[in-house]
Amino acid sequence: MIQQTQIIREPIAYEKIPTRIFQSASDASKAVAEEIAELIKQRQKEGKNAILGLATGSSPKTVYAELIRMHKEEGLSFKNVISFNLDEYYPMQPDAIQSYWRFMREQLFNHVDIPEGNYHIPDGTVSPQMLAQHCEEYEKMIEDAGGLDFQLLGIGGNGHIGFNEPGSHENSRTRLMMLDHSTRAAAKADFGGELTKVPKKAITMGVSKILSAKRVVLLAWGERKAPKIADAVEGVVSEHNPASYLQQHPNALFVVDEAAASELIRMKSPWQVEDVEWSAQMTKKAVTSLSLTLQKPVLKLTNKDYNDNGLSDLLALHGRAYDINIEVFNQLQHTITGWPGGKPNADDTHRPERALPARKTCLIFSPHPDDDIISMGGTFQRLVDQGHDVHVAYQTSGNIAVADEEAHRFLEFVIDYNEKFGVESEKTLTNYKKAIDYLENKKDSELDSPEVRNVKGLIRRGEAKATCRHVGIPPENVHFLDMPFYETGQVQKKPLGKKDVEIVADLIEGIKPHQIYAAGDLADPHGTHKVCLDAVFAALKKLKPQNFMKDCWVWLYRGAWAEWDIHEIQMAVPMSPDQVLEKRMGIFKHQSQKDGVVFQGTDSREFWQRAEERNSGTAQLYNLLGLAEYEAMEAFVRYYF
The missing domain is CATH 3.40.50.1360 (Rossmann fold)
Known part of the structure; x- marks a missing residue:
C-alpha cells in the first residue's frame, strides 16, 4: 500500500473513494511506483x-x-x-x-x-x-x-x-x-x-x-x-x-x-470537516467564501450568517461578526493598487509593493512568447508607463505551437520575396526551401525537421517583439532564452536540466531586478509553465546568498486557464476599459495563436477572450465582496524564497 509519510491530508470519512493528497505530482508518483514495485517483488517471491x-x-x-x-x-x-x-x-x-x-x-x-x-x-x-x-x-x-x-x-x-x-x-x-x-x-x-x-x-x-x-x-x-x-x-x-x-x-x-x-x-472548506487553525489566511478564505456563497458583501455578514454556516468557532474566537468583517475587508482593500511597481512618495505600510526605489528594475518571465501579454498585459503596460526599467525574458521558443500552415505561409513569403529582391544568401534560401519541401511531404508520424522548428520559432519571436514594441519595451530589454528542455520538437519535453537553470540564473544576476514576475499557472495542460517556474525557483535558490537578492520581490501571475482564488490574491491591479482594449491589441500581435490555436484545449475561445473574461471575473468578485467596481483586474501572489 502507498506510504503516507508525504501525504498532506488524511482521508475524510464521508468521501466515497479513499483519496490521498500529495504536495506534488512527483511525490505522489514515487509513492505509486513504490506500491507497484512492492507488488512485482511480492509476486517474484511467490514465483x-x-x-x-x-x-x-x-x-x-x-x-x-x-x-x-x-x-x-x-x-x-x-x-x-x-x-x-x-x-x-x-x-x-x-x-x-x-x-x-x-x-x-x-x-x-x-x-x-x-x-x-x-x-x-x-x-x-x-x-x-x-x-x-x-x-x-x-x-x-x-x-x-x-x-x-x-x-x-x-x-x-x-x-x-x-x-x-x-x-x-x-x-x-x-x-x-x-x-x-x-x-x-x-x-x-x-x-x-x-x-x-x-x-x-x-x-x-x-x-x-x-x-x-x-x-x-x-x-x-x-x-x-x-x-x-x-x-x-x-x-x-x-x-x-x-x-x-x-x-x-x-x-x-x-x-x-x-x-x-x-x-x-x-480543501475548499476545511472548517466544515475538521478543526482548523484560524490564521489570517484561513480566516480570509472562510469569510470570502461565506460572502460569495450568501451573495452578501463582507461588511454585511452577521453573527447568524457565521453560526448557520459552520463558522461558529471563528465567531467564538473573535467575539462578533463586525470585527471579523472589518479585518477581512481591510485585507482585501490593501491588495488593490494601481501602482504594481510601488507608489513613489507614498506611505507603503498597507500597500502590496514598496515605494522605494521609485524606479525599479523589473524582470517578467514568460514561459511562452505570449504569456506576458495574456496573463499580465495590463500590469506590464502599467510598469512601463510608470517609468520602471522593464525587461521581458521569453523562456521557450514556443515553436511547437505554430501550425504547419502558418509556417508554410511564412516560408512562401520569404522565398517569393527573395526571388524578387535577392536578399538572402543561397545557403539560407536552401534551408527555407528545404523546410517548405518537408512541410509539403510531412507524414502524421513525423516530427518537424530542425529547419521547420527554426522557422516556427522565428514566427513566435517576431510576434513577441511586436508585443514589446506595442507596450514600449526597448529591444535591448527583450531576452529570448530558448531553454534547452523545450527543444524536442514534440509535446513531450526533456526534464529540467542544469543548463536551463543556469540560463535563468545568469539573466537574473545580470539584470539584478527589484521585481520578478513569473508564471505560477500550473493549470497549463502540457506542463511547460511548471518546468519554467521550477527553473526560476532553482535559480532564486542558487542566487539567494547574493546581496542584490535581498531587494528582490517575486510575484506570481496566472494565465489563460485559471486565476488565483480570491483569498490567495496579494496584489490586484485594476484596469480601465481603455487598458483592457490596449491589452487586447497586444495579444493580437501573436497572430499565429489566433483562429485555430494548436494548444487551445477544450476551450474554443481565443486567448484574448479567455484573458478578458478572467480579468473581468476577478473584478466582479471584488465588487461582490463589497469593494469598488472596476472593469477588470490582474492578480498576483507573492513568492517568498
Missing part, C-alpha cells in the same frame, strides 16, 4: 507473474520514470510482469507519434527488462471486420493471465477512464468507442493542432474489466482535473462521470496533487 493494467497520457509519465529509475538503480526486475494497456486510438499505426504502442515503449518498456511478448496493447491496425473478435480476445488474454492485480488510471477532463466516455455503462466491455469532442480537442496538440487529424474512435478496455482489477489507483494532477475529481469522490455514481464508478470498487484509491484536490470540500 508468480504480476499482472498490471497500464495507462497512457501525461499523468502516469512520472510513475513510469520512477519505475525506470528503480530498475536501473535498485535492480527492480520486470521479467515477471505481464501488462495490458487500457486503450489505443483507432485507426492508428504502431510507429505513429501518437500511438500508445510507441508511447509505452518510449516511456517504459524500452528502459526495463520486461520480455517483449509480455506487454499487450489494443491493436489500432486491426480490420473493422475483426474488431469485435480482437476485443474479445484481449479480454480473454487478461482472464487467462489470472486477471489484473493492479490497474493504473488517469482521468480525462470529462471524467473518462480509459476511453470510456460519459455515457459508458458500468457493465461495458472492451470495445470500439466514439470519442467525445472534448477528448479529441484535448488531444489536438498531439496531432499538429488539427482537430481533423485526431481519430474519432478508440479501442478501450471496458468499465467492467477495470472494476474487476484487484487494486485500482487513479492519478490526477493539476487544477483542470479538480472538478471531475470532486464529483467522482463526493458526488453520486453516474454515467456522466465514469470515474465515479470507482465508488463501487472495494480497493480503489485516488492519488492527487493539491491542485487536483482543490475542489474537494476538505
Whole structure:
C-alpha cells in the first residue's frame, strides 16, 4: 500500500473513494511506483507473474520514470510482469507519434527488462471486420493471465477512464468507442493542432474489466482535473462521470496533487470537516467564501450568517461578526493598487509593493512568447508607463505551437520575396526551401525537421517583439532564452536540466531586478509553465546568498486557464476599459495563436477572450465582496524564497 509519510491530508470519512493528497505530482508518483514495485517483488517471491493494467497520457509519465529509475538503480526486475494497456486510438499505426504502442515503449518498456511478448496493447491496425473478435480476445488474454492485480488510471477532463466516455455503462466491455469532442480537442496538440487529424474512435478496455482489477489507483494532477475529481469522490455514481464508478470498487484509491484536490470540500472548506487553525489566511478564505456563497458583501455578514454556516468557532474566537468583517475587508482593500511597481512618495505600510526605489528594475518571465501579454498585459503596460526599467525574458521558443500552415505561409513569403529582391544568401534560401519541401511531404508520424522548428520559432519571436514594441519595451530589454528542455520538437519535453537553470540564473544576476514576475499557472495542460517556474525557483535558490537578492520581490501571475482564488490574491491591479482594449491589441500581435490555436484545449475561445473574461471575473468578485467596481483586474501572489 502507498506510504503516507508525504501525504498532506488524511482521508475524510464521508468521501466515497479513499483519496490521498500529495504536495506534488512527483511525490505522489514515487509513492505509486513504490506500491507497484512492492507488488512485482511480492509476486517474484511467490514465483508468480504480476499482472498490471497500464495507462497512457501525461499523468502516469512520472510513475513510469520512477519505475525506470528503480530498475536501473535498485535492480527492480520486470521479467515477471505481464501488462495490458487500457486503450489505443483507432485507426492508428504502431510507429505513429501518437500511438500508445510507441508511447509505452518510449516511456517504459524500452528502459526495463520486461520480455517483449509480455506487454499487450489494443491493436489500432486491426480490420473493422475483426474488431469485435480482437476485443474479445484481449479480454480473454487478461482472464487467462489470472486477471489484473493492479490497474493504473488517469482521468480525462470529462471524467473518462480509459476511453470510456460519459455515457459508458458500468457493465461495458472492451470495445470500439466514439470519442467525445472534448477528448479529441484535448488531444489536438498531439496531432499538429488539427482537430481533423485526431481519430474519432478508440479501442478501450471496458468499465467492467477495470472494476474487476484487484487494486485500482487513479492519478490526477493539476487544477483542470479538480472538478471531475470532486464529483467522482463526493458526488453520486453516474454515467456522466465514469470515474465515479470507482465508488463501487472495494480497493480503489485516488492519488492527487493539491491542485487536483482543490475542489474537494476538505480543501475548499476545511472548517466544515475538521478543526482548523484560524490564521489570517484561513480566516480570509472562510469569510470570502461565506460572502460569495450568501451573495452578501463582507461588511454585511452577521453573527447568524457565521453560526448557520459552520463558522461558529471563528465567531467564538473573535467575539462578533463586525470585527471579523472589518479585518477581512481591510485585507482585501490593501491588495488593490494601481501602482504594481510601488507608489513613489507614498506611505507603503498597507500597500502590496514598496515605494522605494521609485524606479525599479523589473524582470517578467514568460514561459511562452505570449504569456506576458495574456496573463499580465495590463500590469506590464502599467510598469512601463510608470517609468520602471522593464525587461521581458521569453523562456521557450514556443515553436511547437505554430501550425504547419502558418509556417508554410511564412516560408512562401520569404522565398517569393527573395526571388524578387535577392536578399538572402543561397545557403539560407536552401534551408527555407528545404523546410517548405518537408512541410509539403510531412507524414502524421513525423516530427518537424530542425529547419521547420527554426522557422516556427522565428514566427513566435517576431510576434513577441511586436508585443514589446506595442507596450514600449526597448529591444535591448527583450531576452529570448530558448531553454534547452523545450527543444524536442514534440509535446513531450526533456526534464529540467542544469543548463536551463543556469540560463535563468545568469539573466537574473545580470539584470539584478527589484521585481520578478513569473508564471505560477500550473493549470497549463502540457506542463511547460511548471518546468519554467521550477527553473526560476532553482535559480532564486542558487542566487539567494547574493546581496542584490535581498531587494528582490517575486510575484506570481496566472494565465489563460485559471486565476488565483480570491483569498490567495496579494496584489490586484485594476484596469480601465481603455487598458483592457490596449491589452487586447497586444495579444493580437501573436497572430499565429489566433483562429485555430494548436494548444487551445477544450476551450474554443481565443486567448484574448479567455484573458478578458478572467480579468473581468476577478473584478466582479471584488465588487461582490463589497469593494469598488472596476472593469477588470490582474492578480498576483507573492513568492517568498
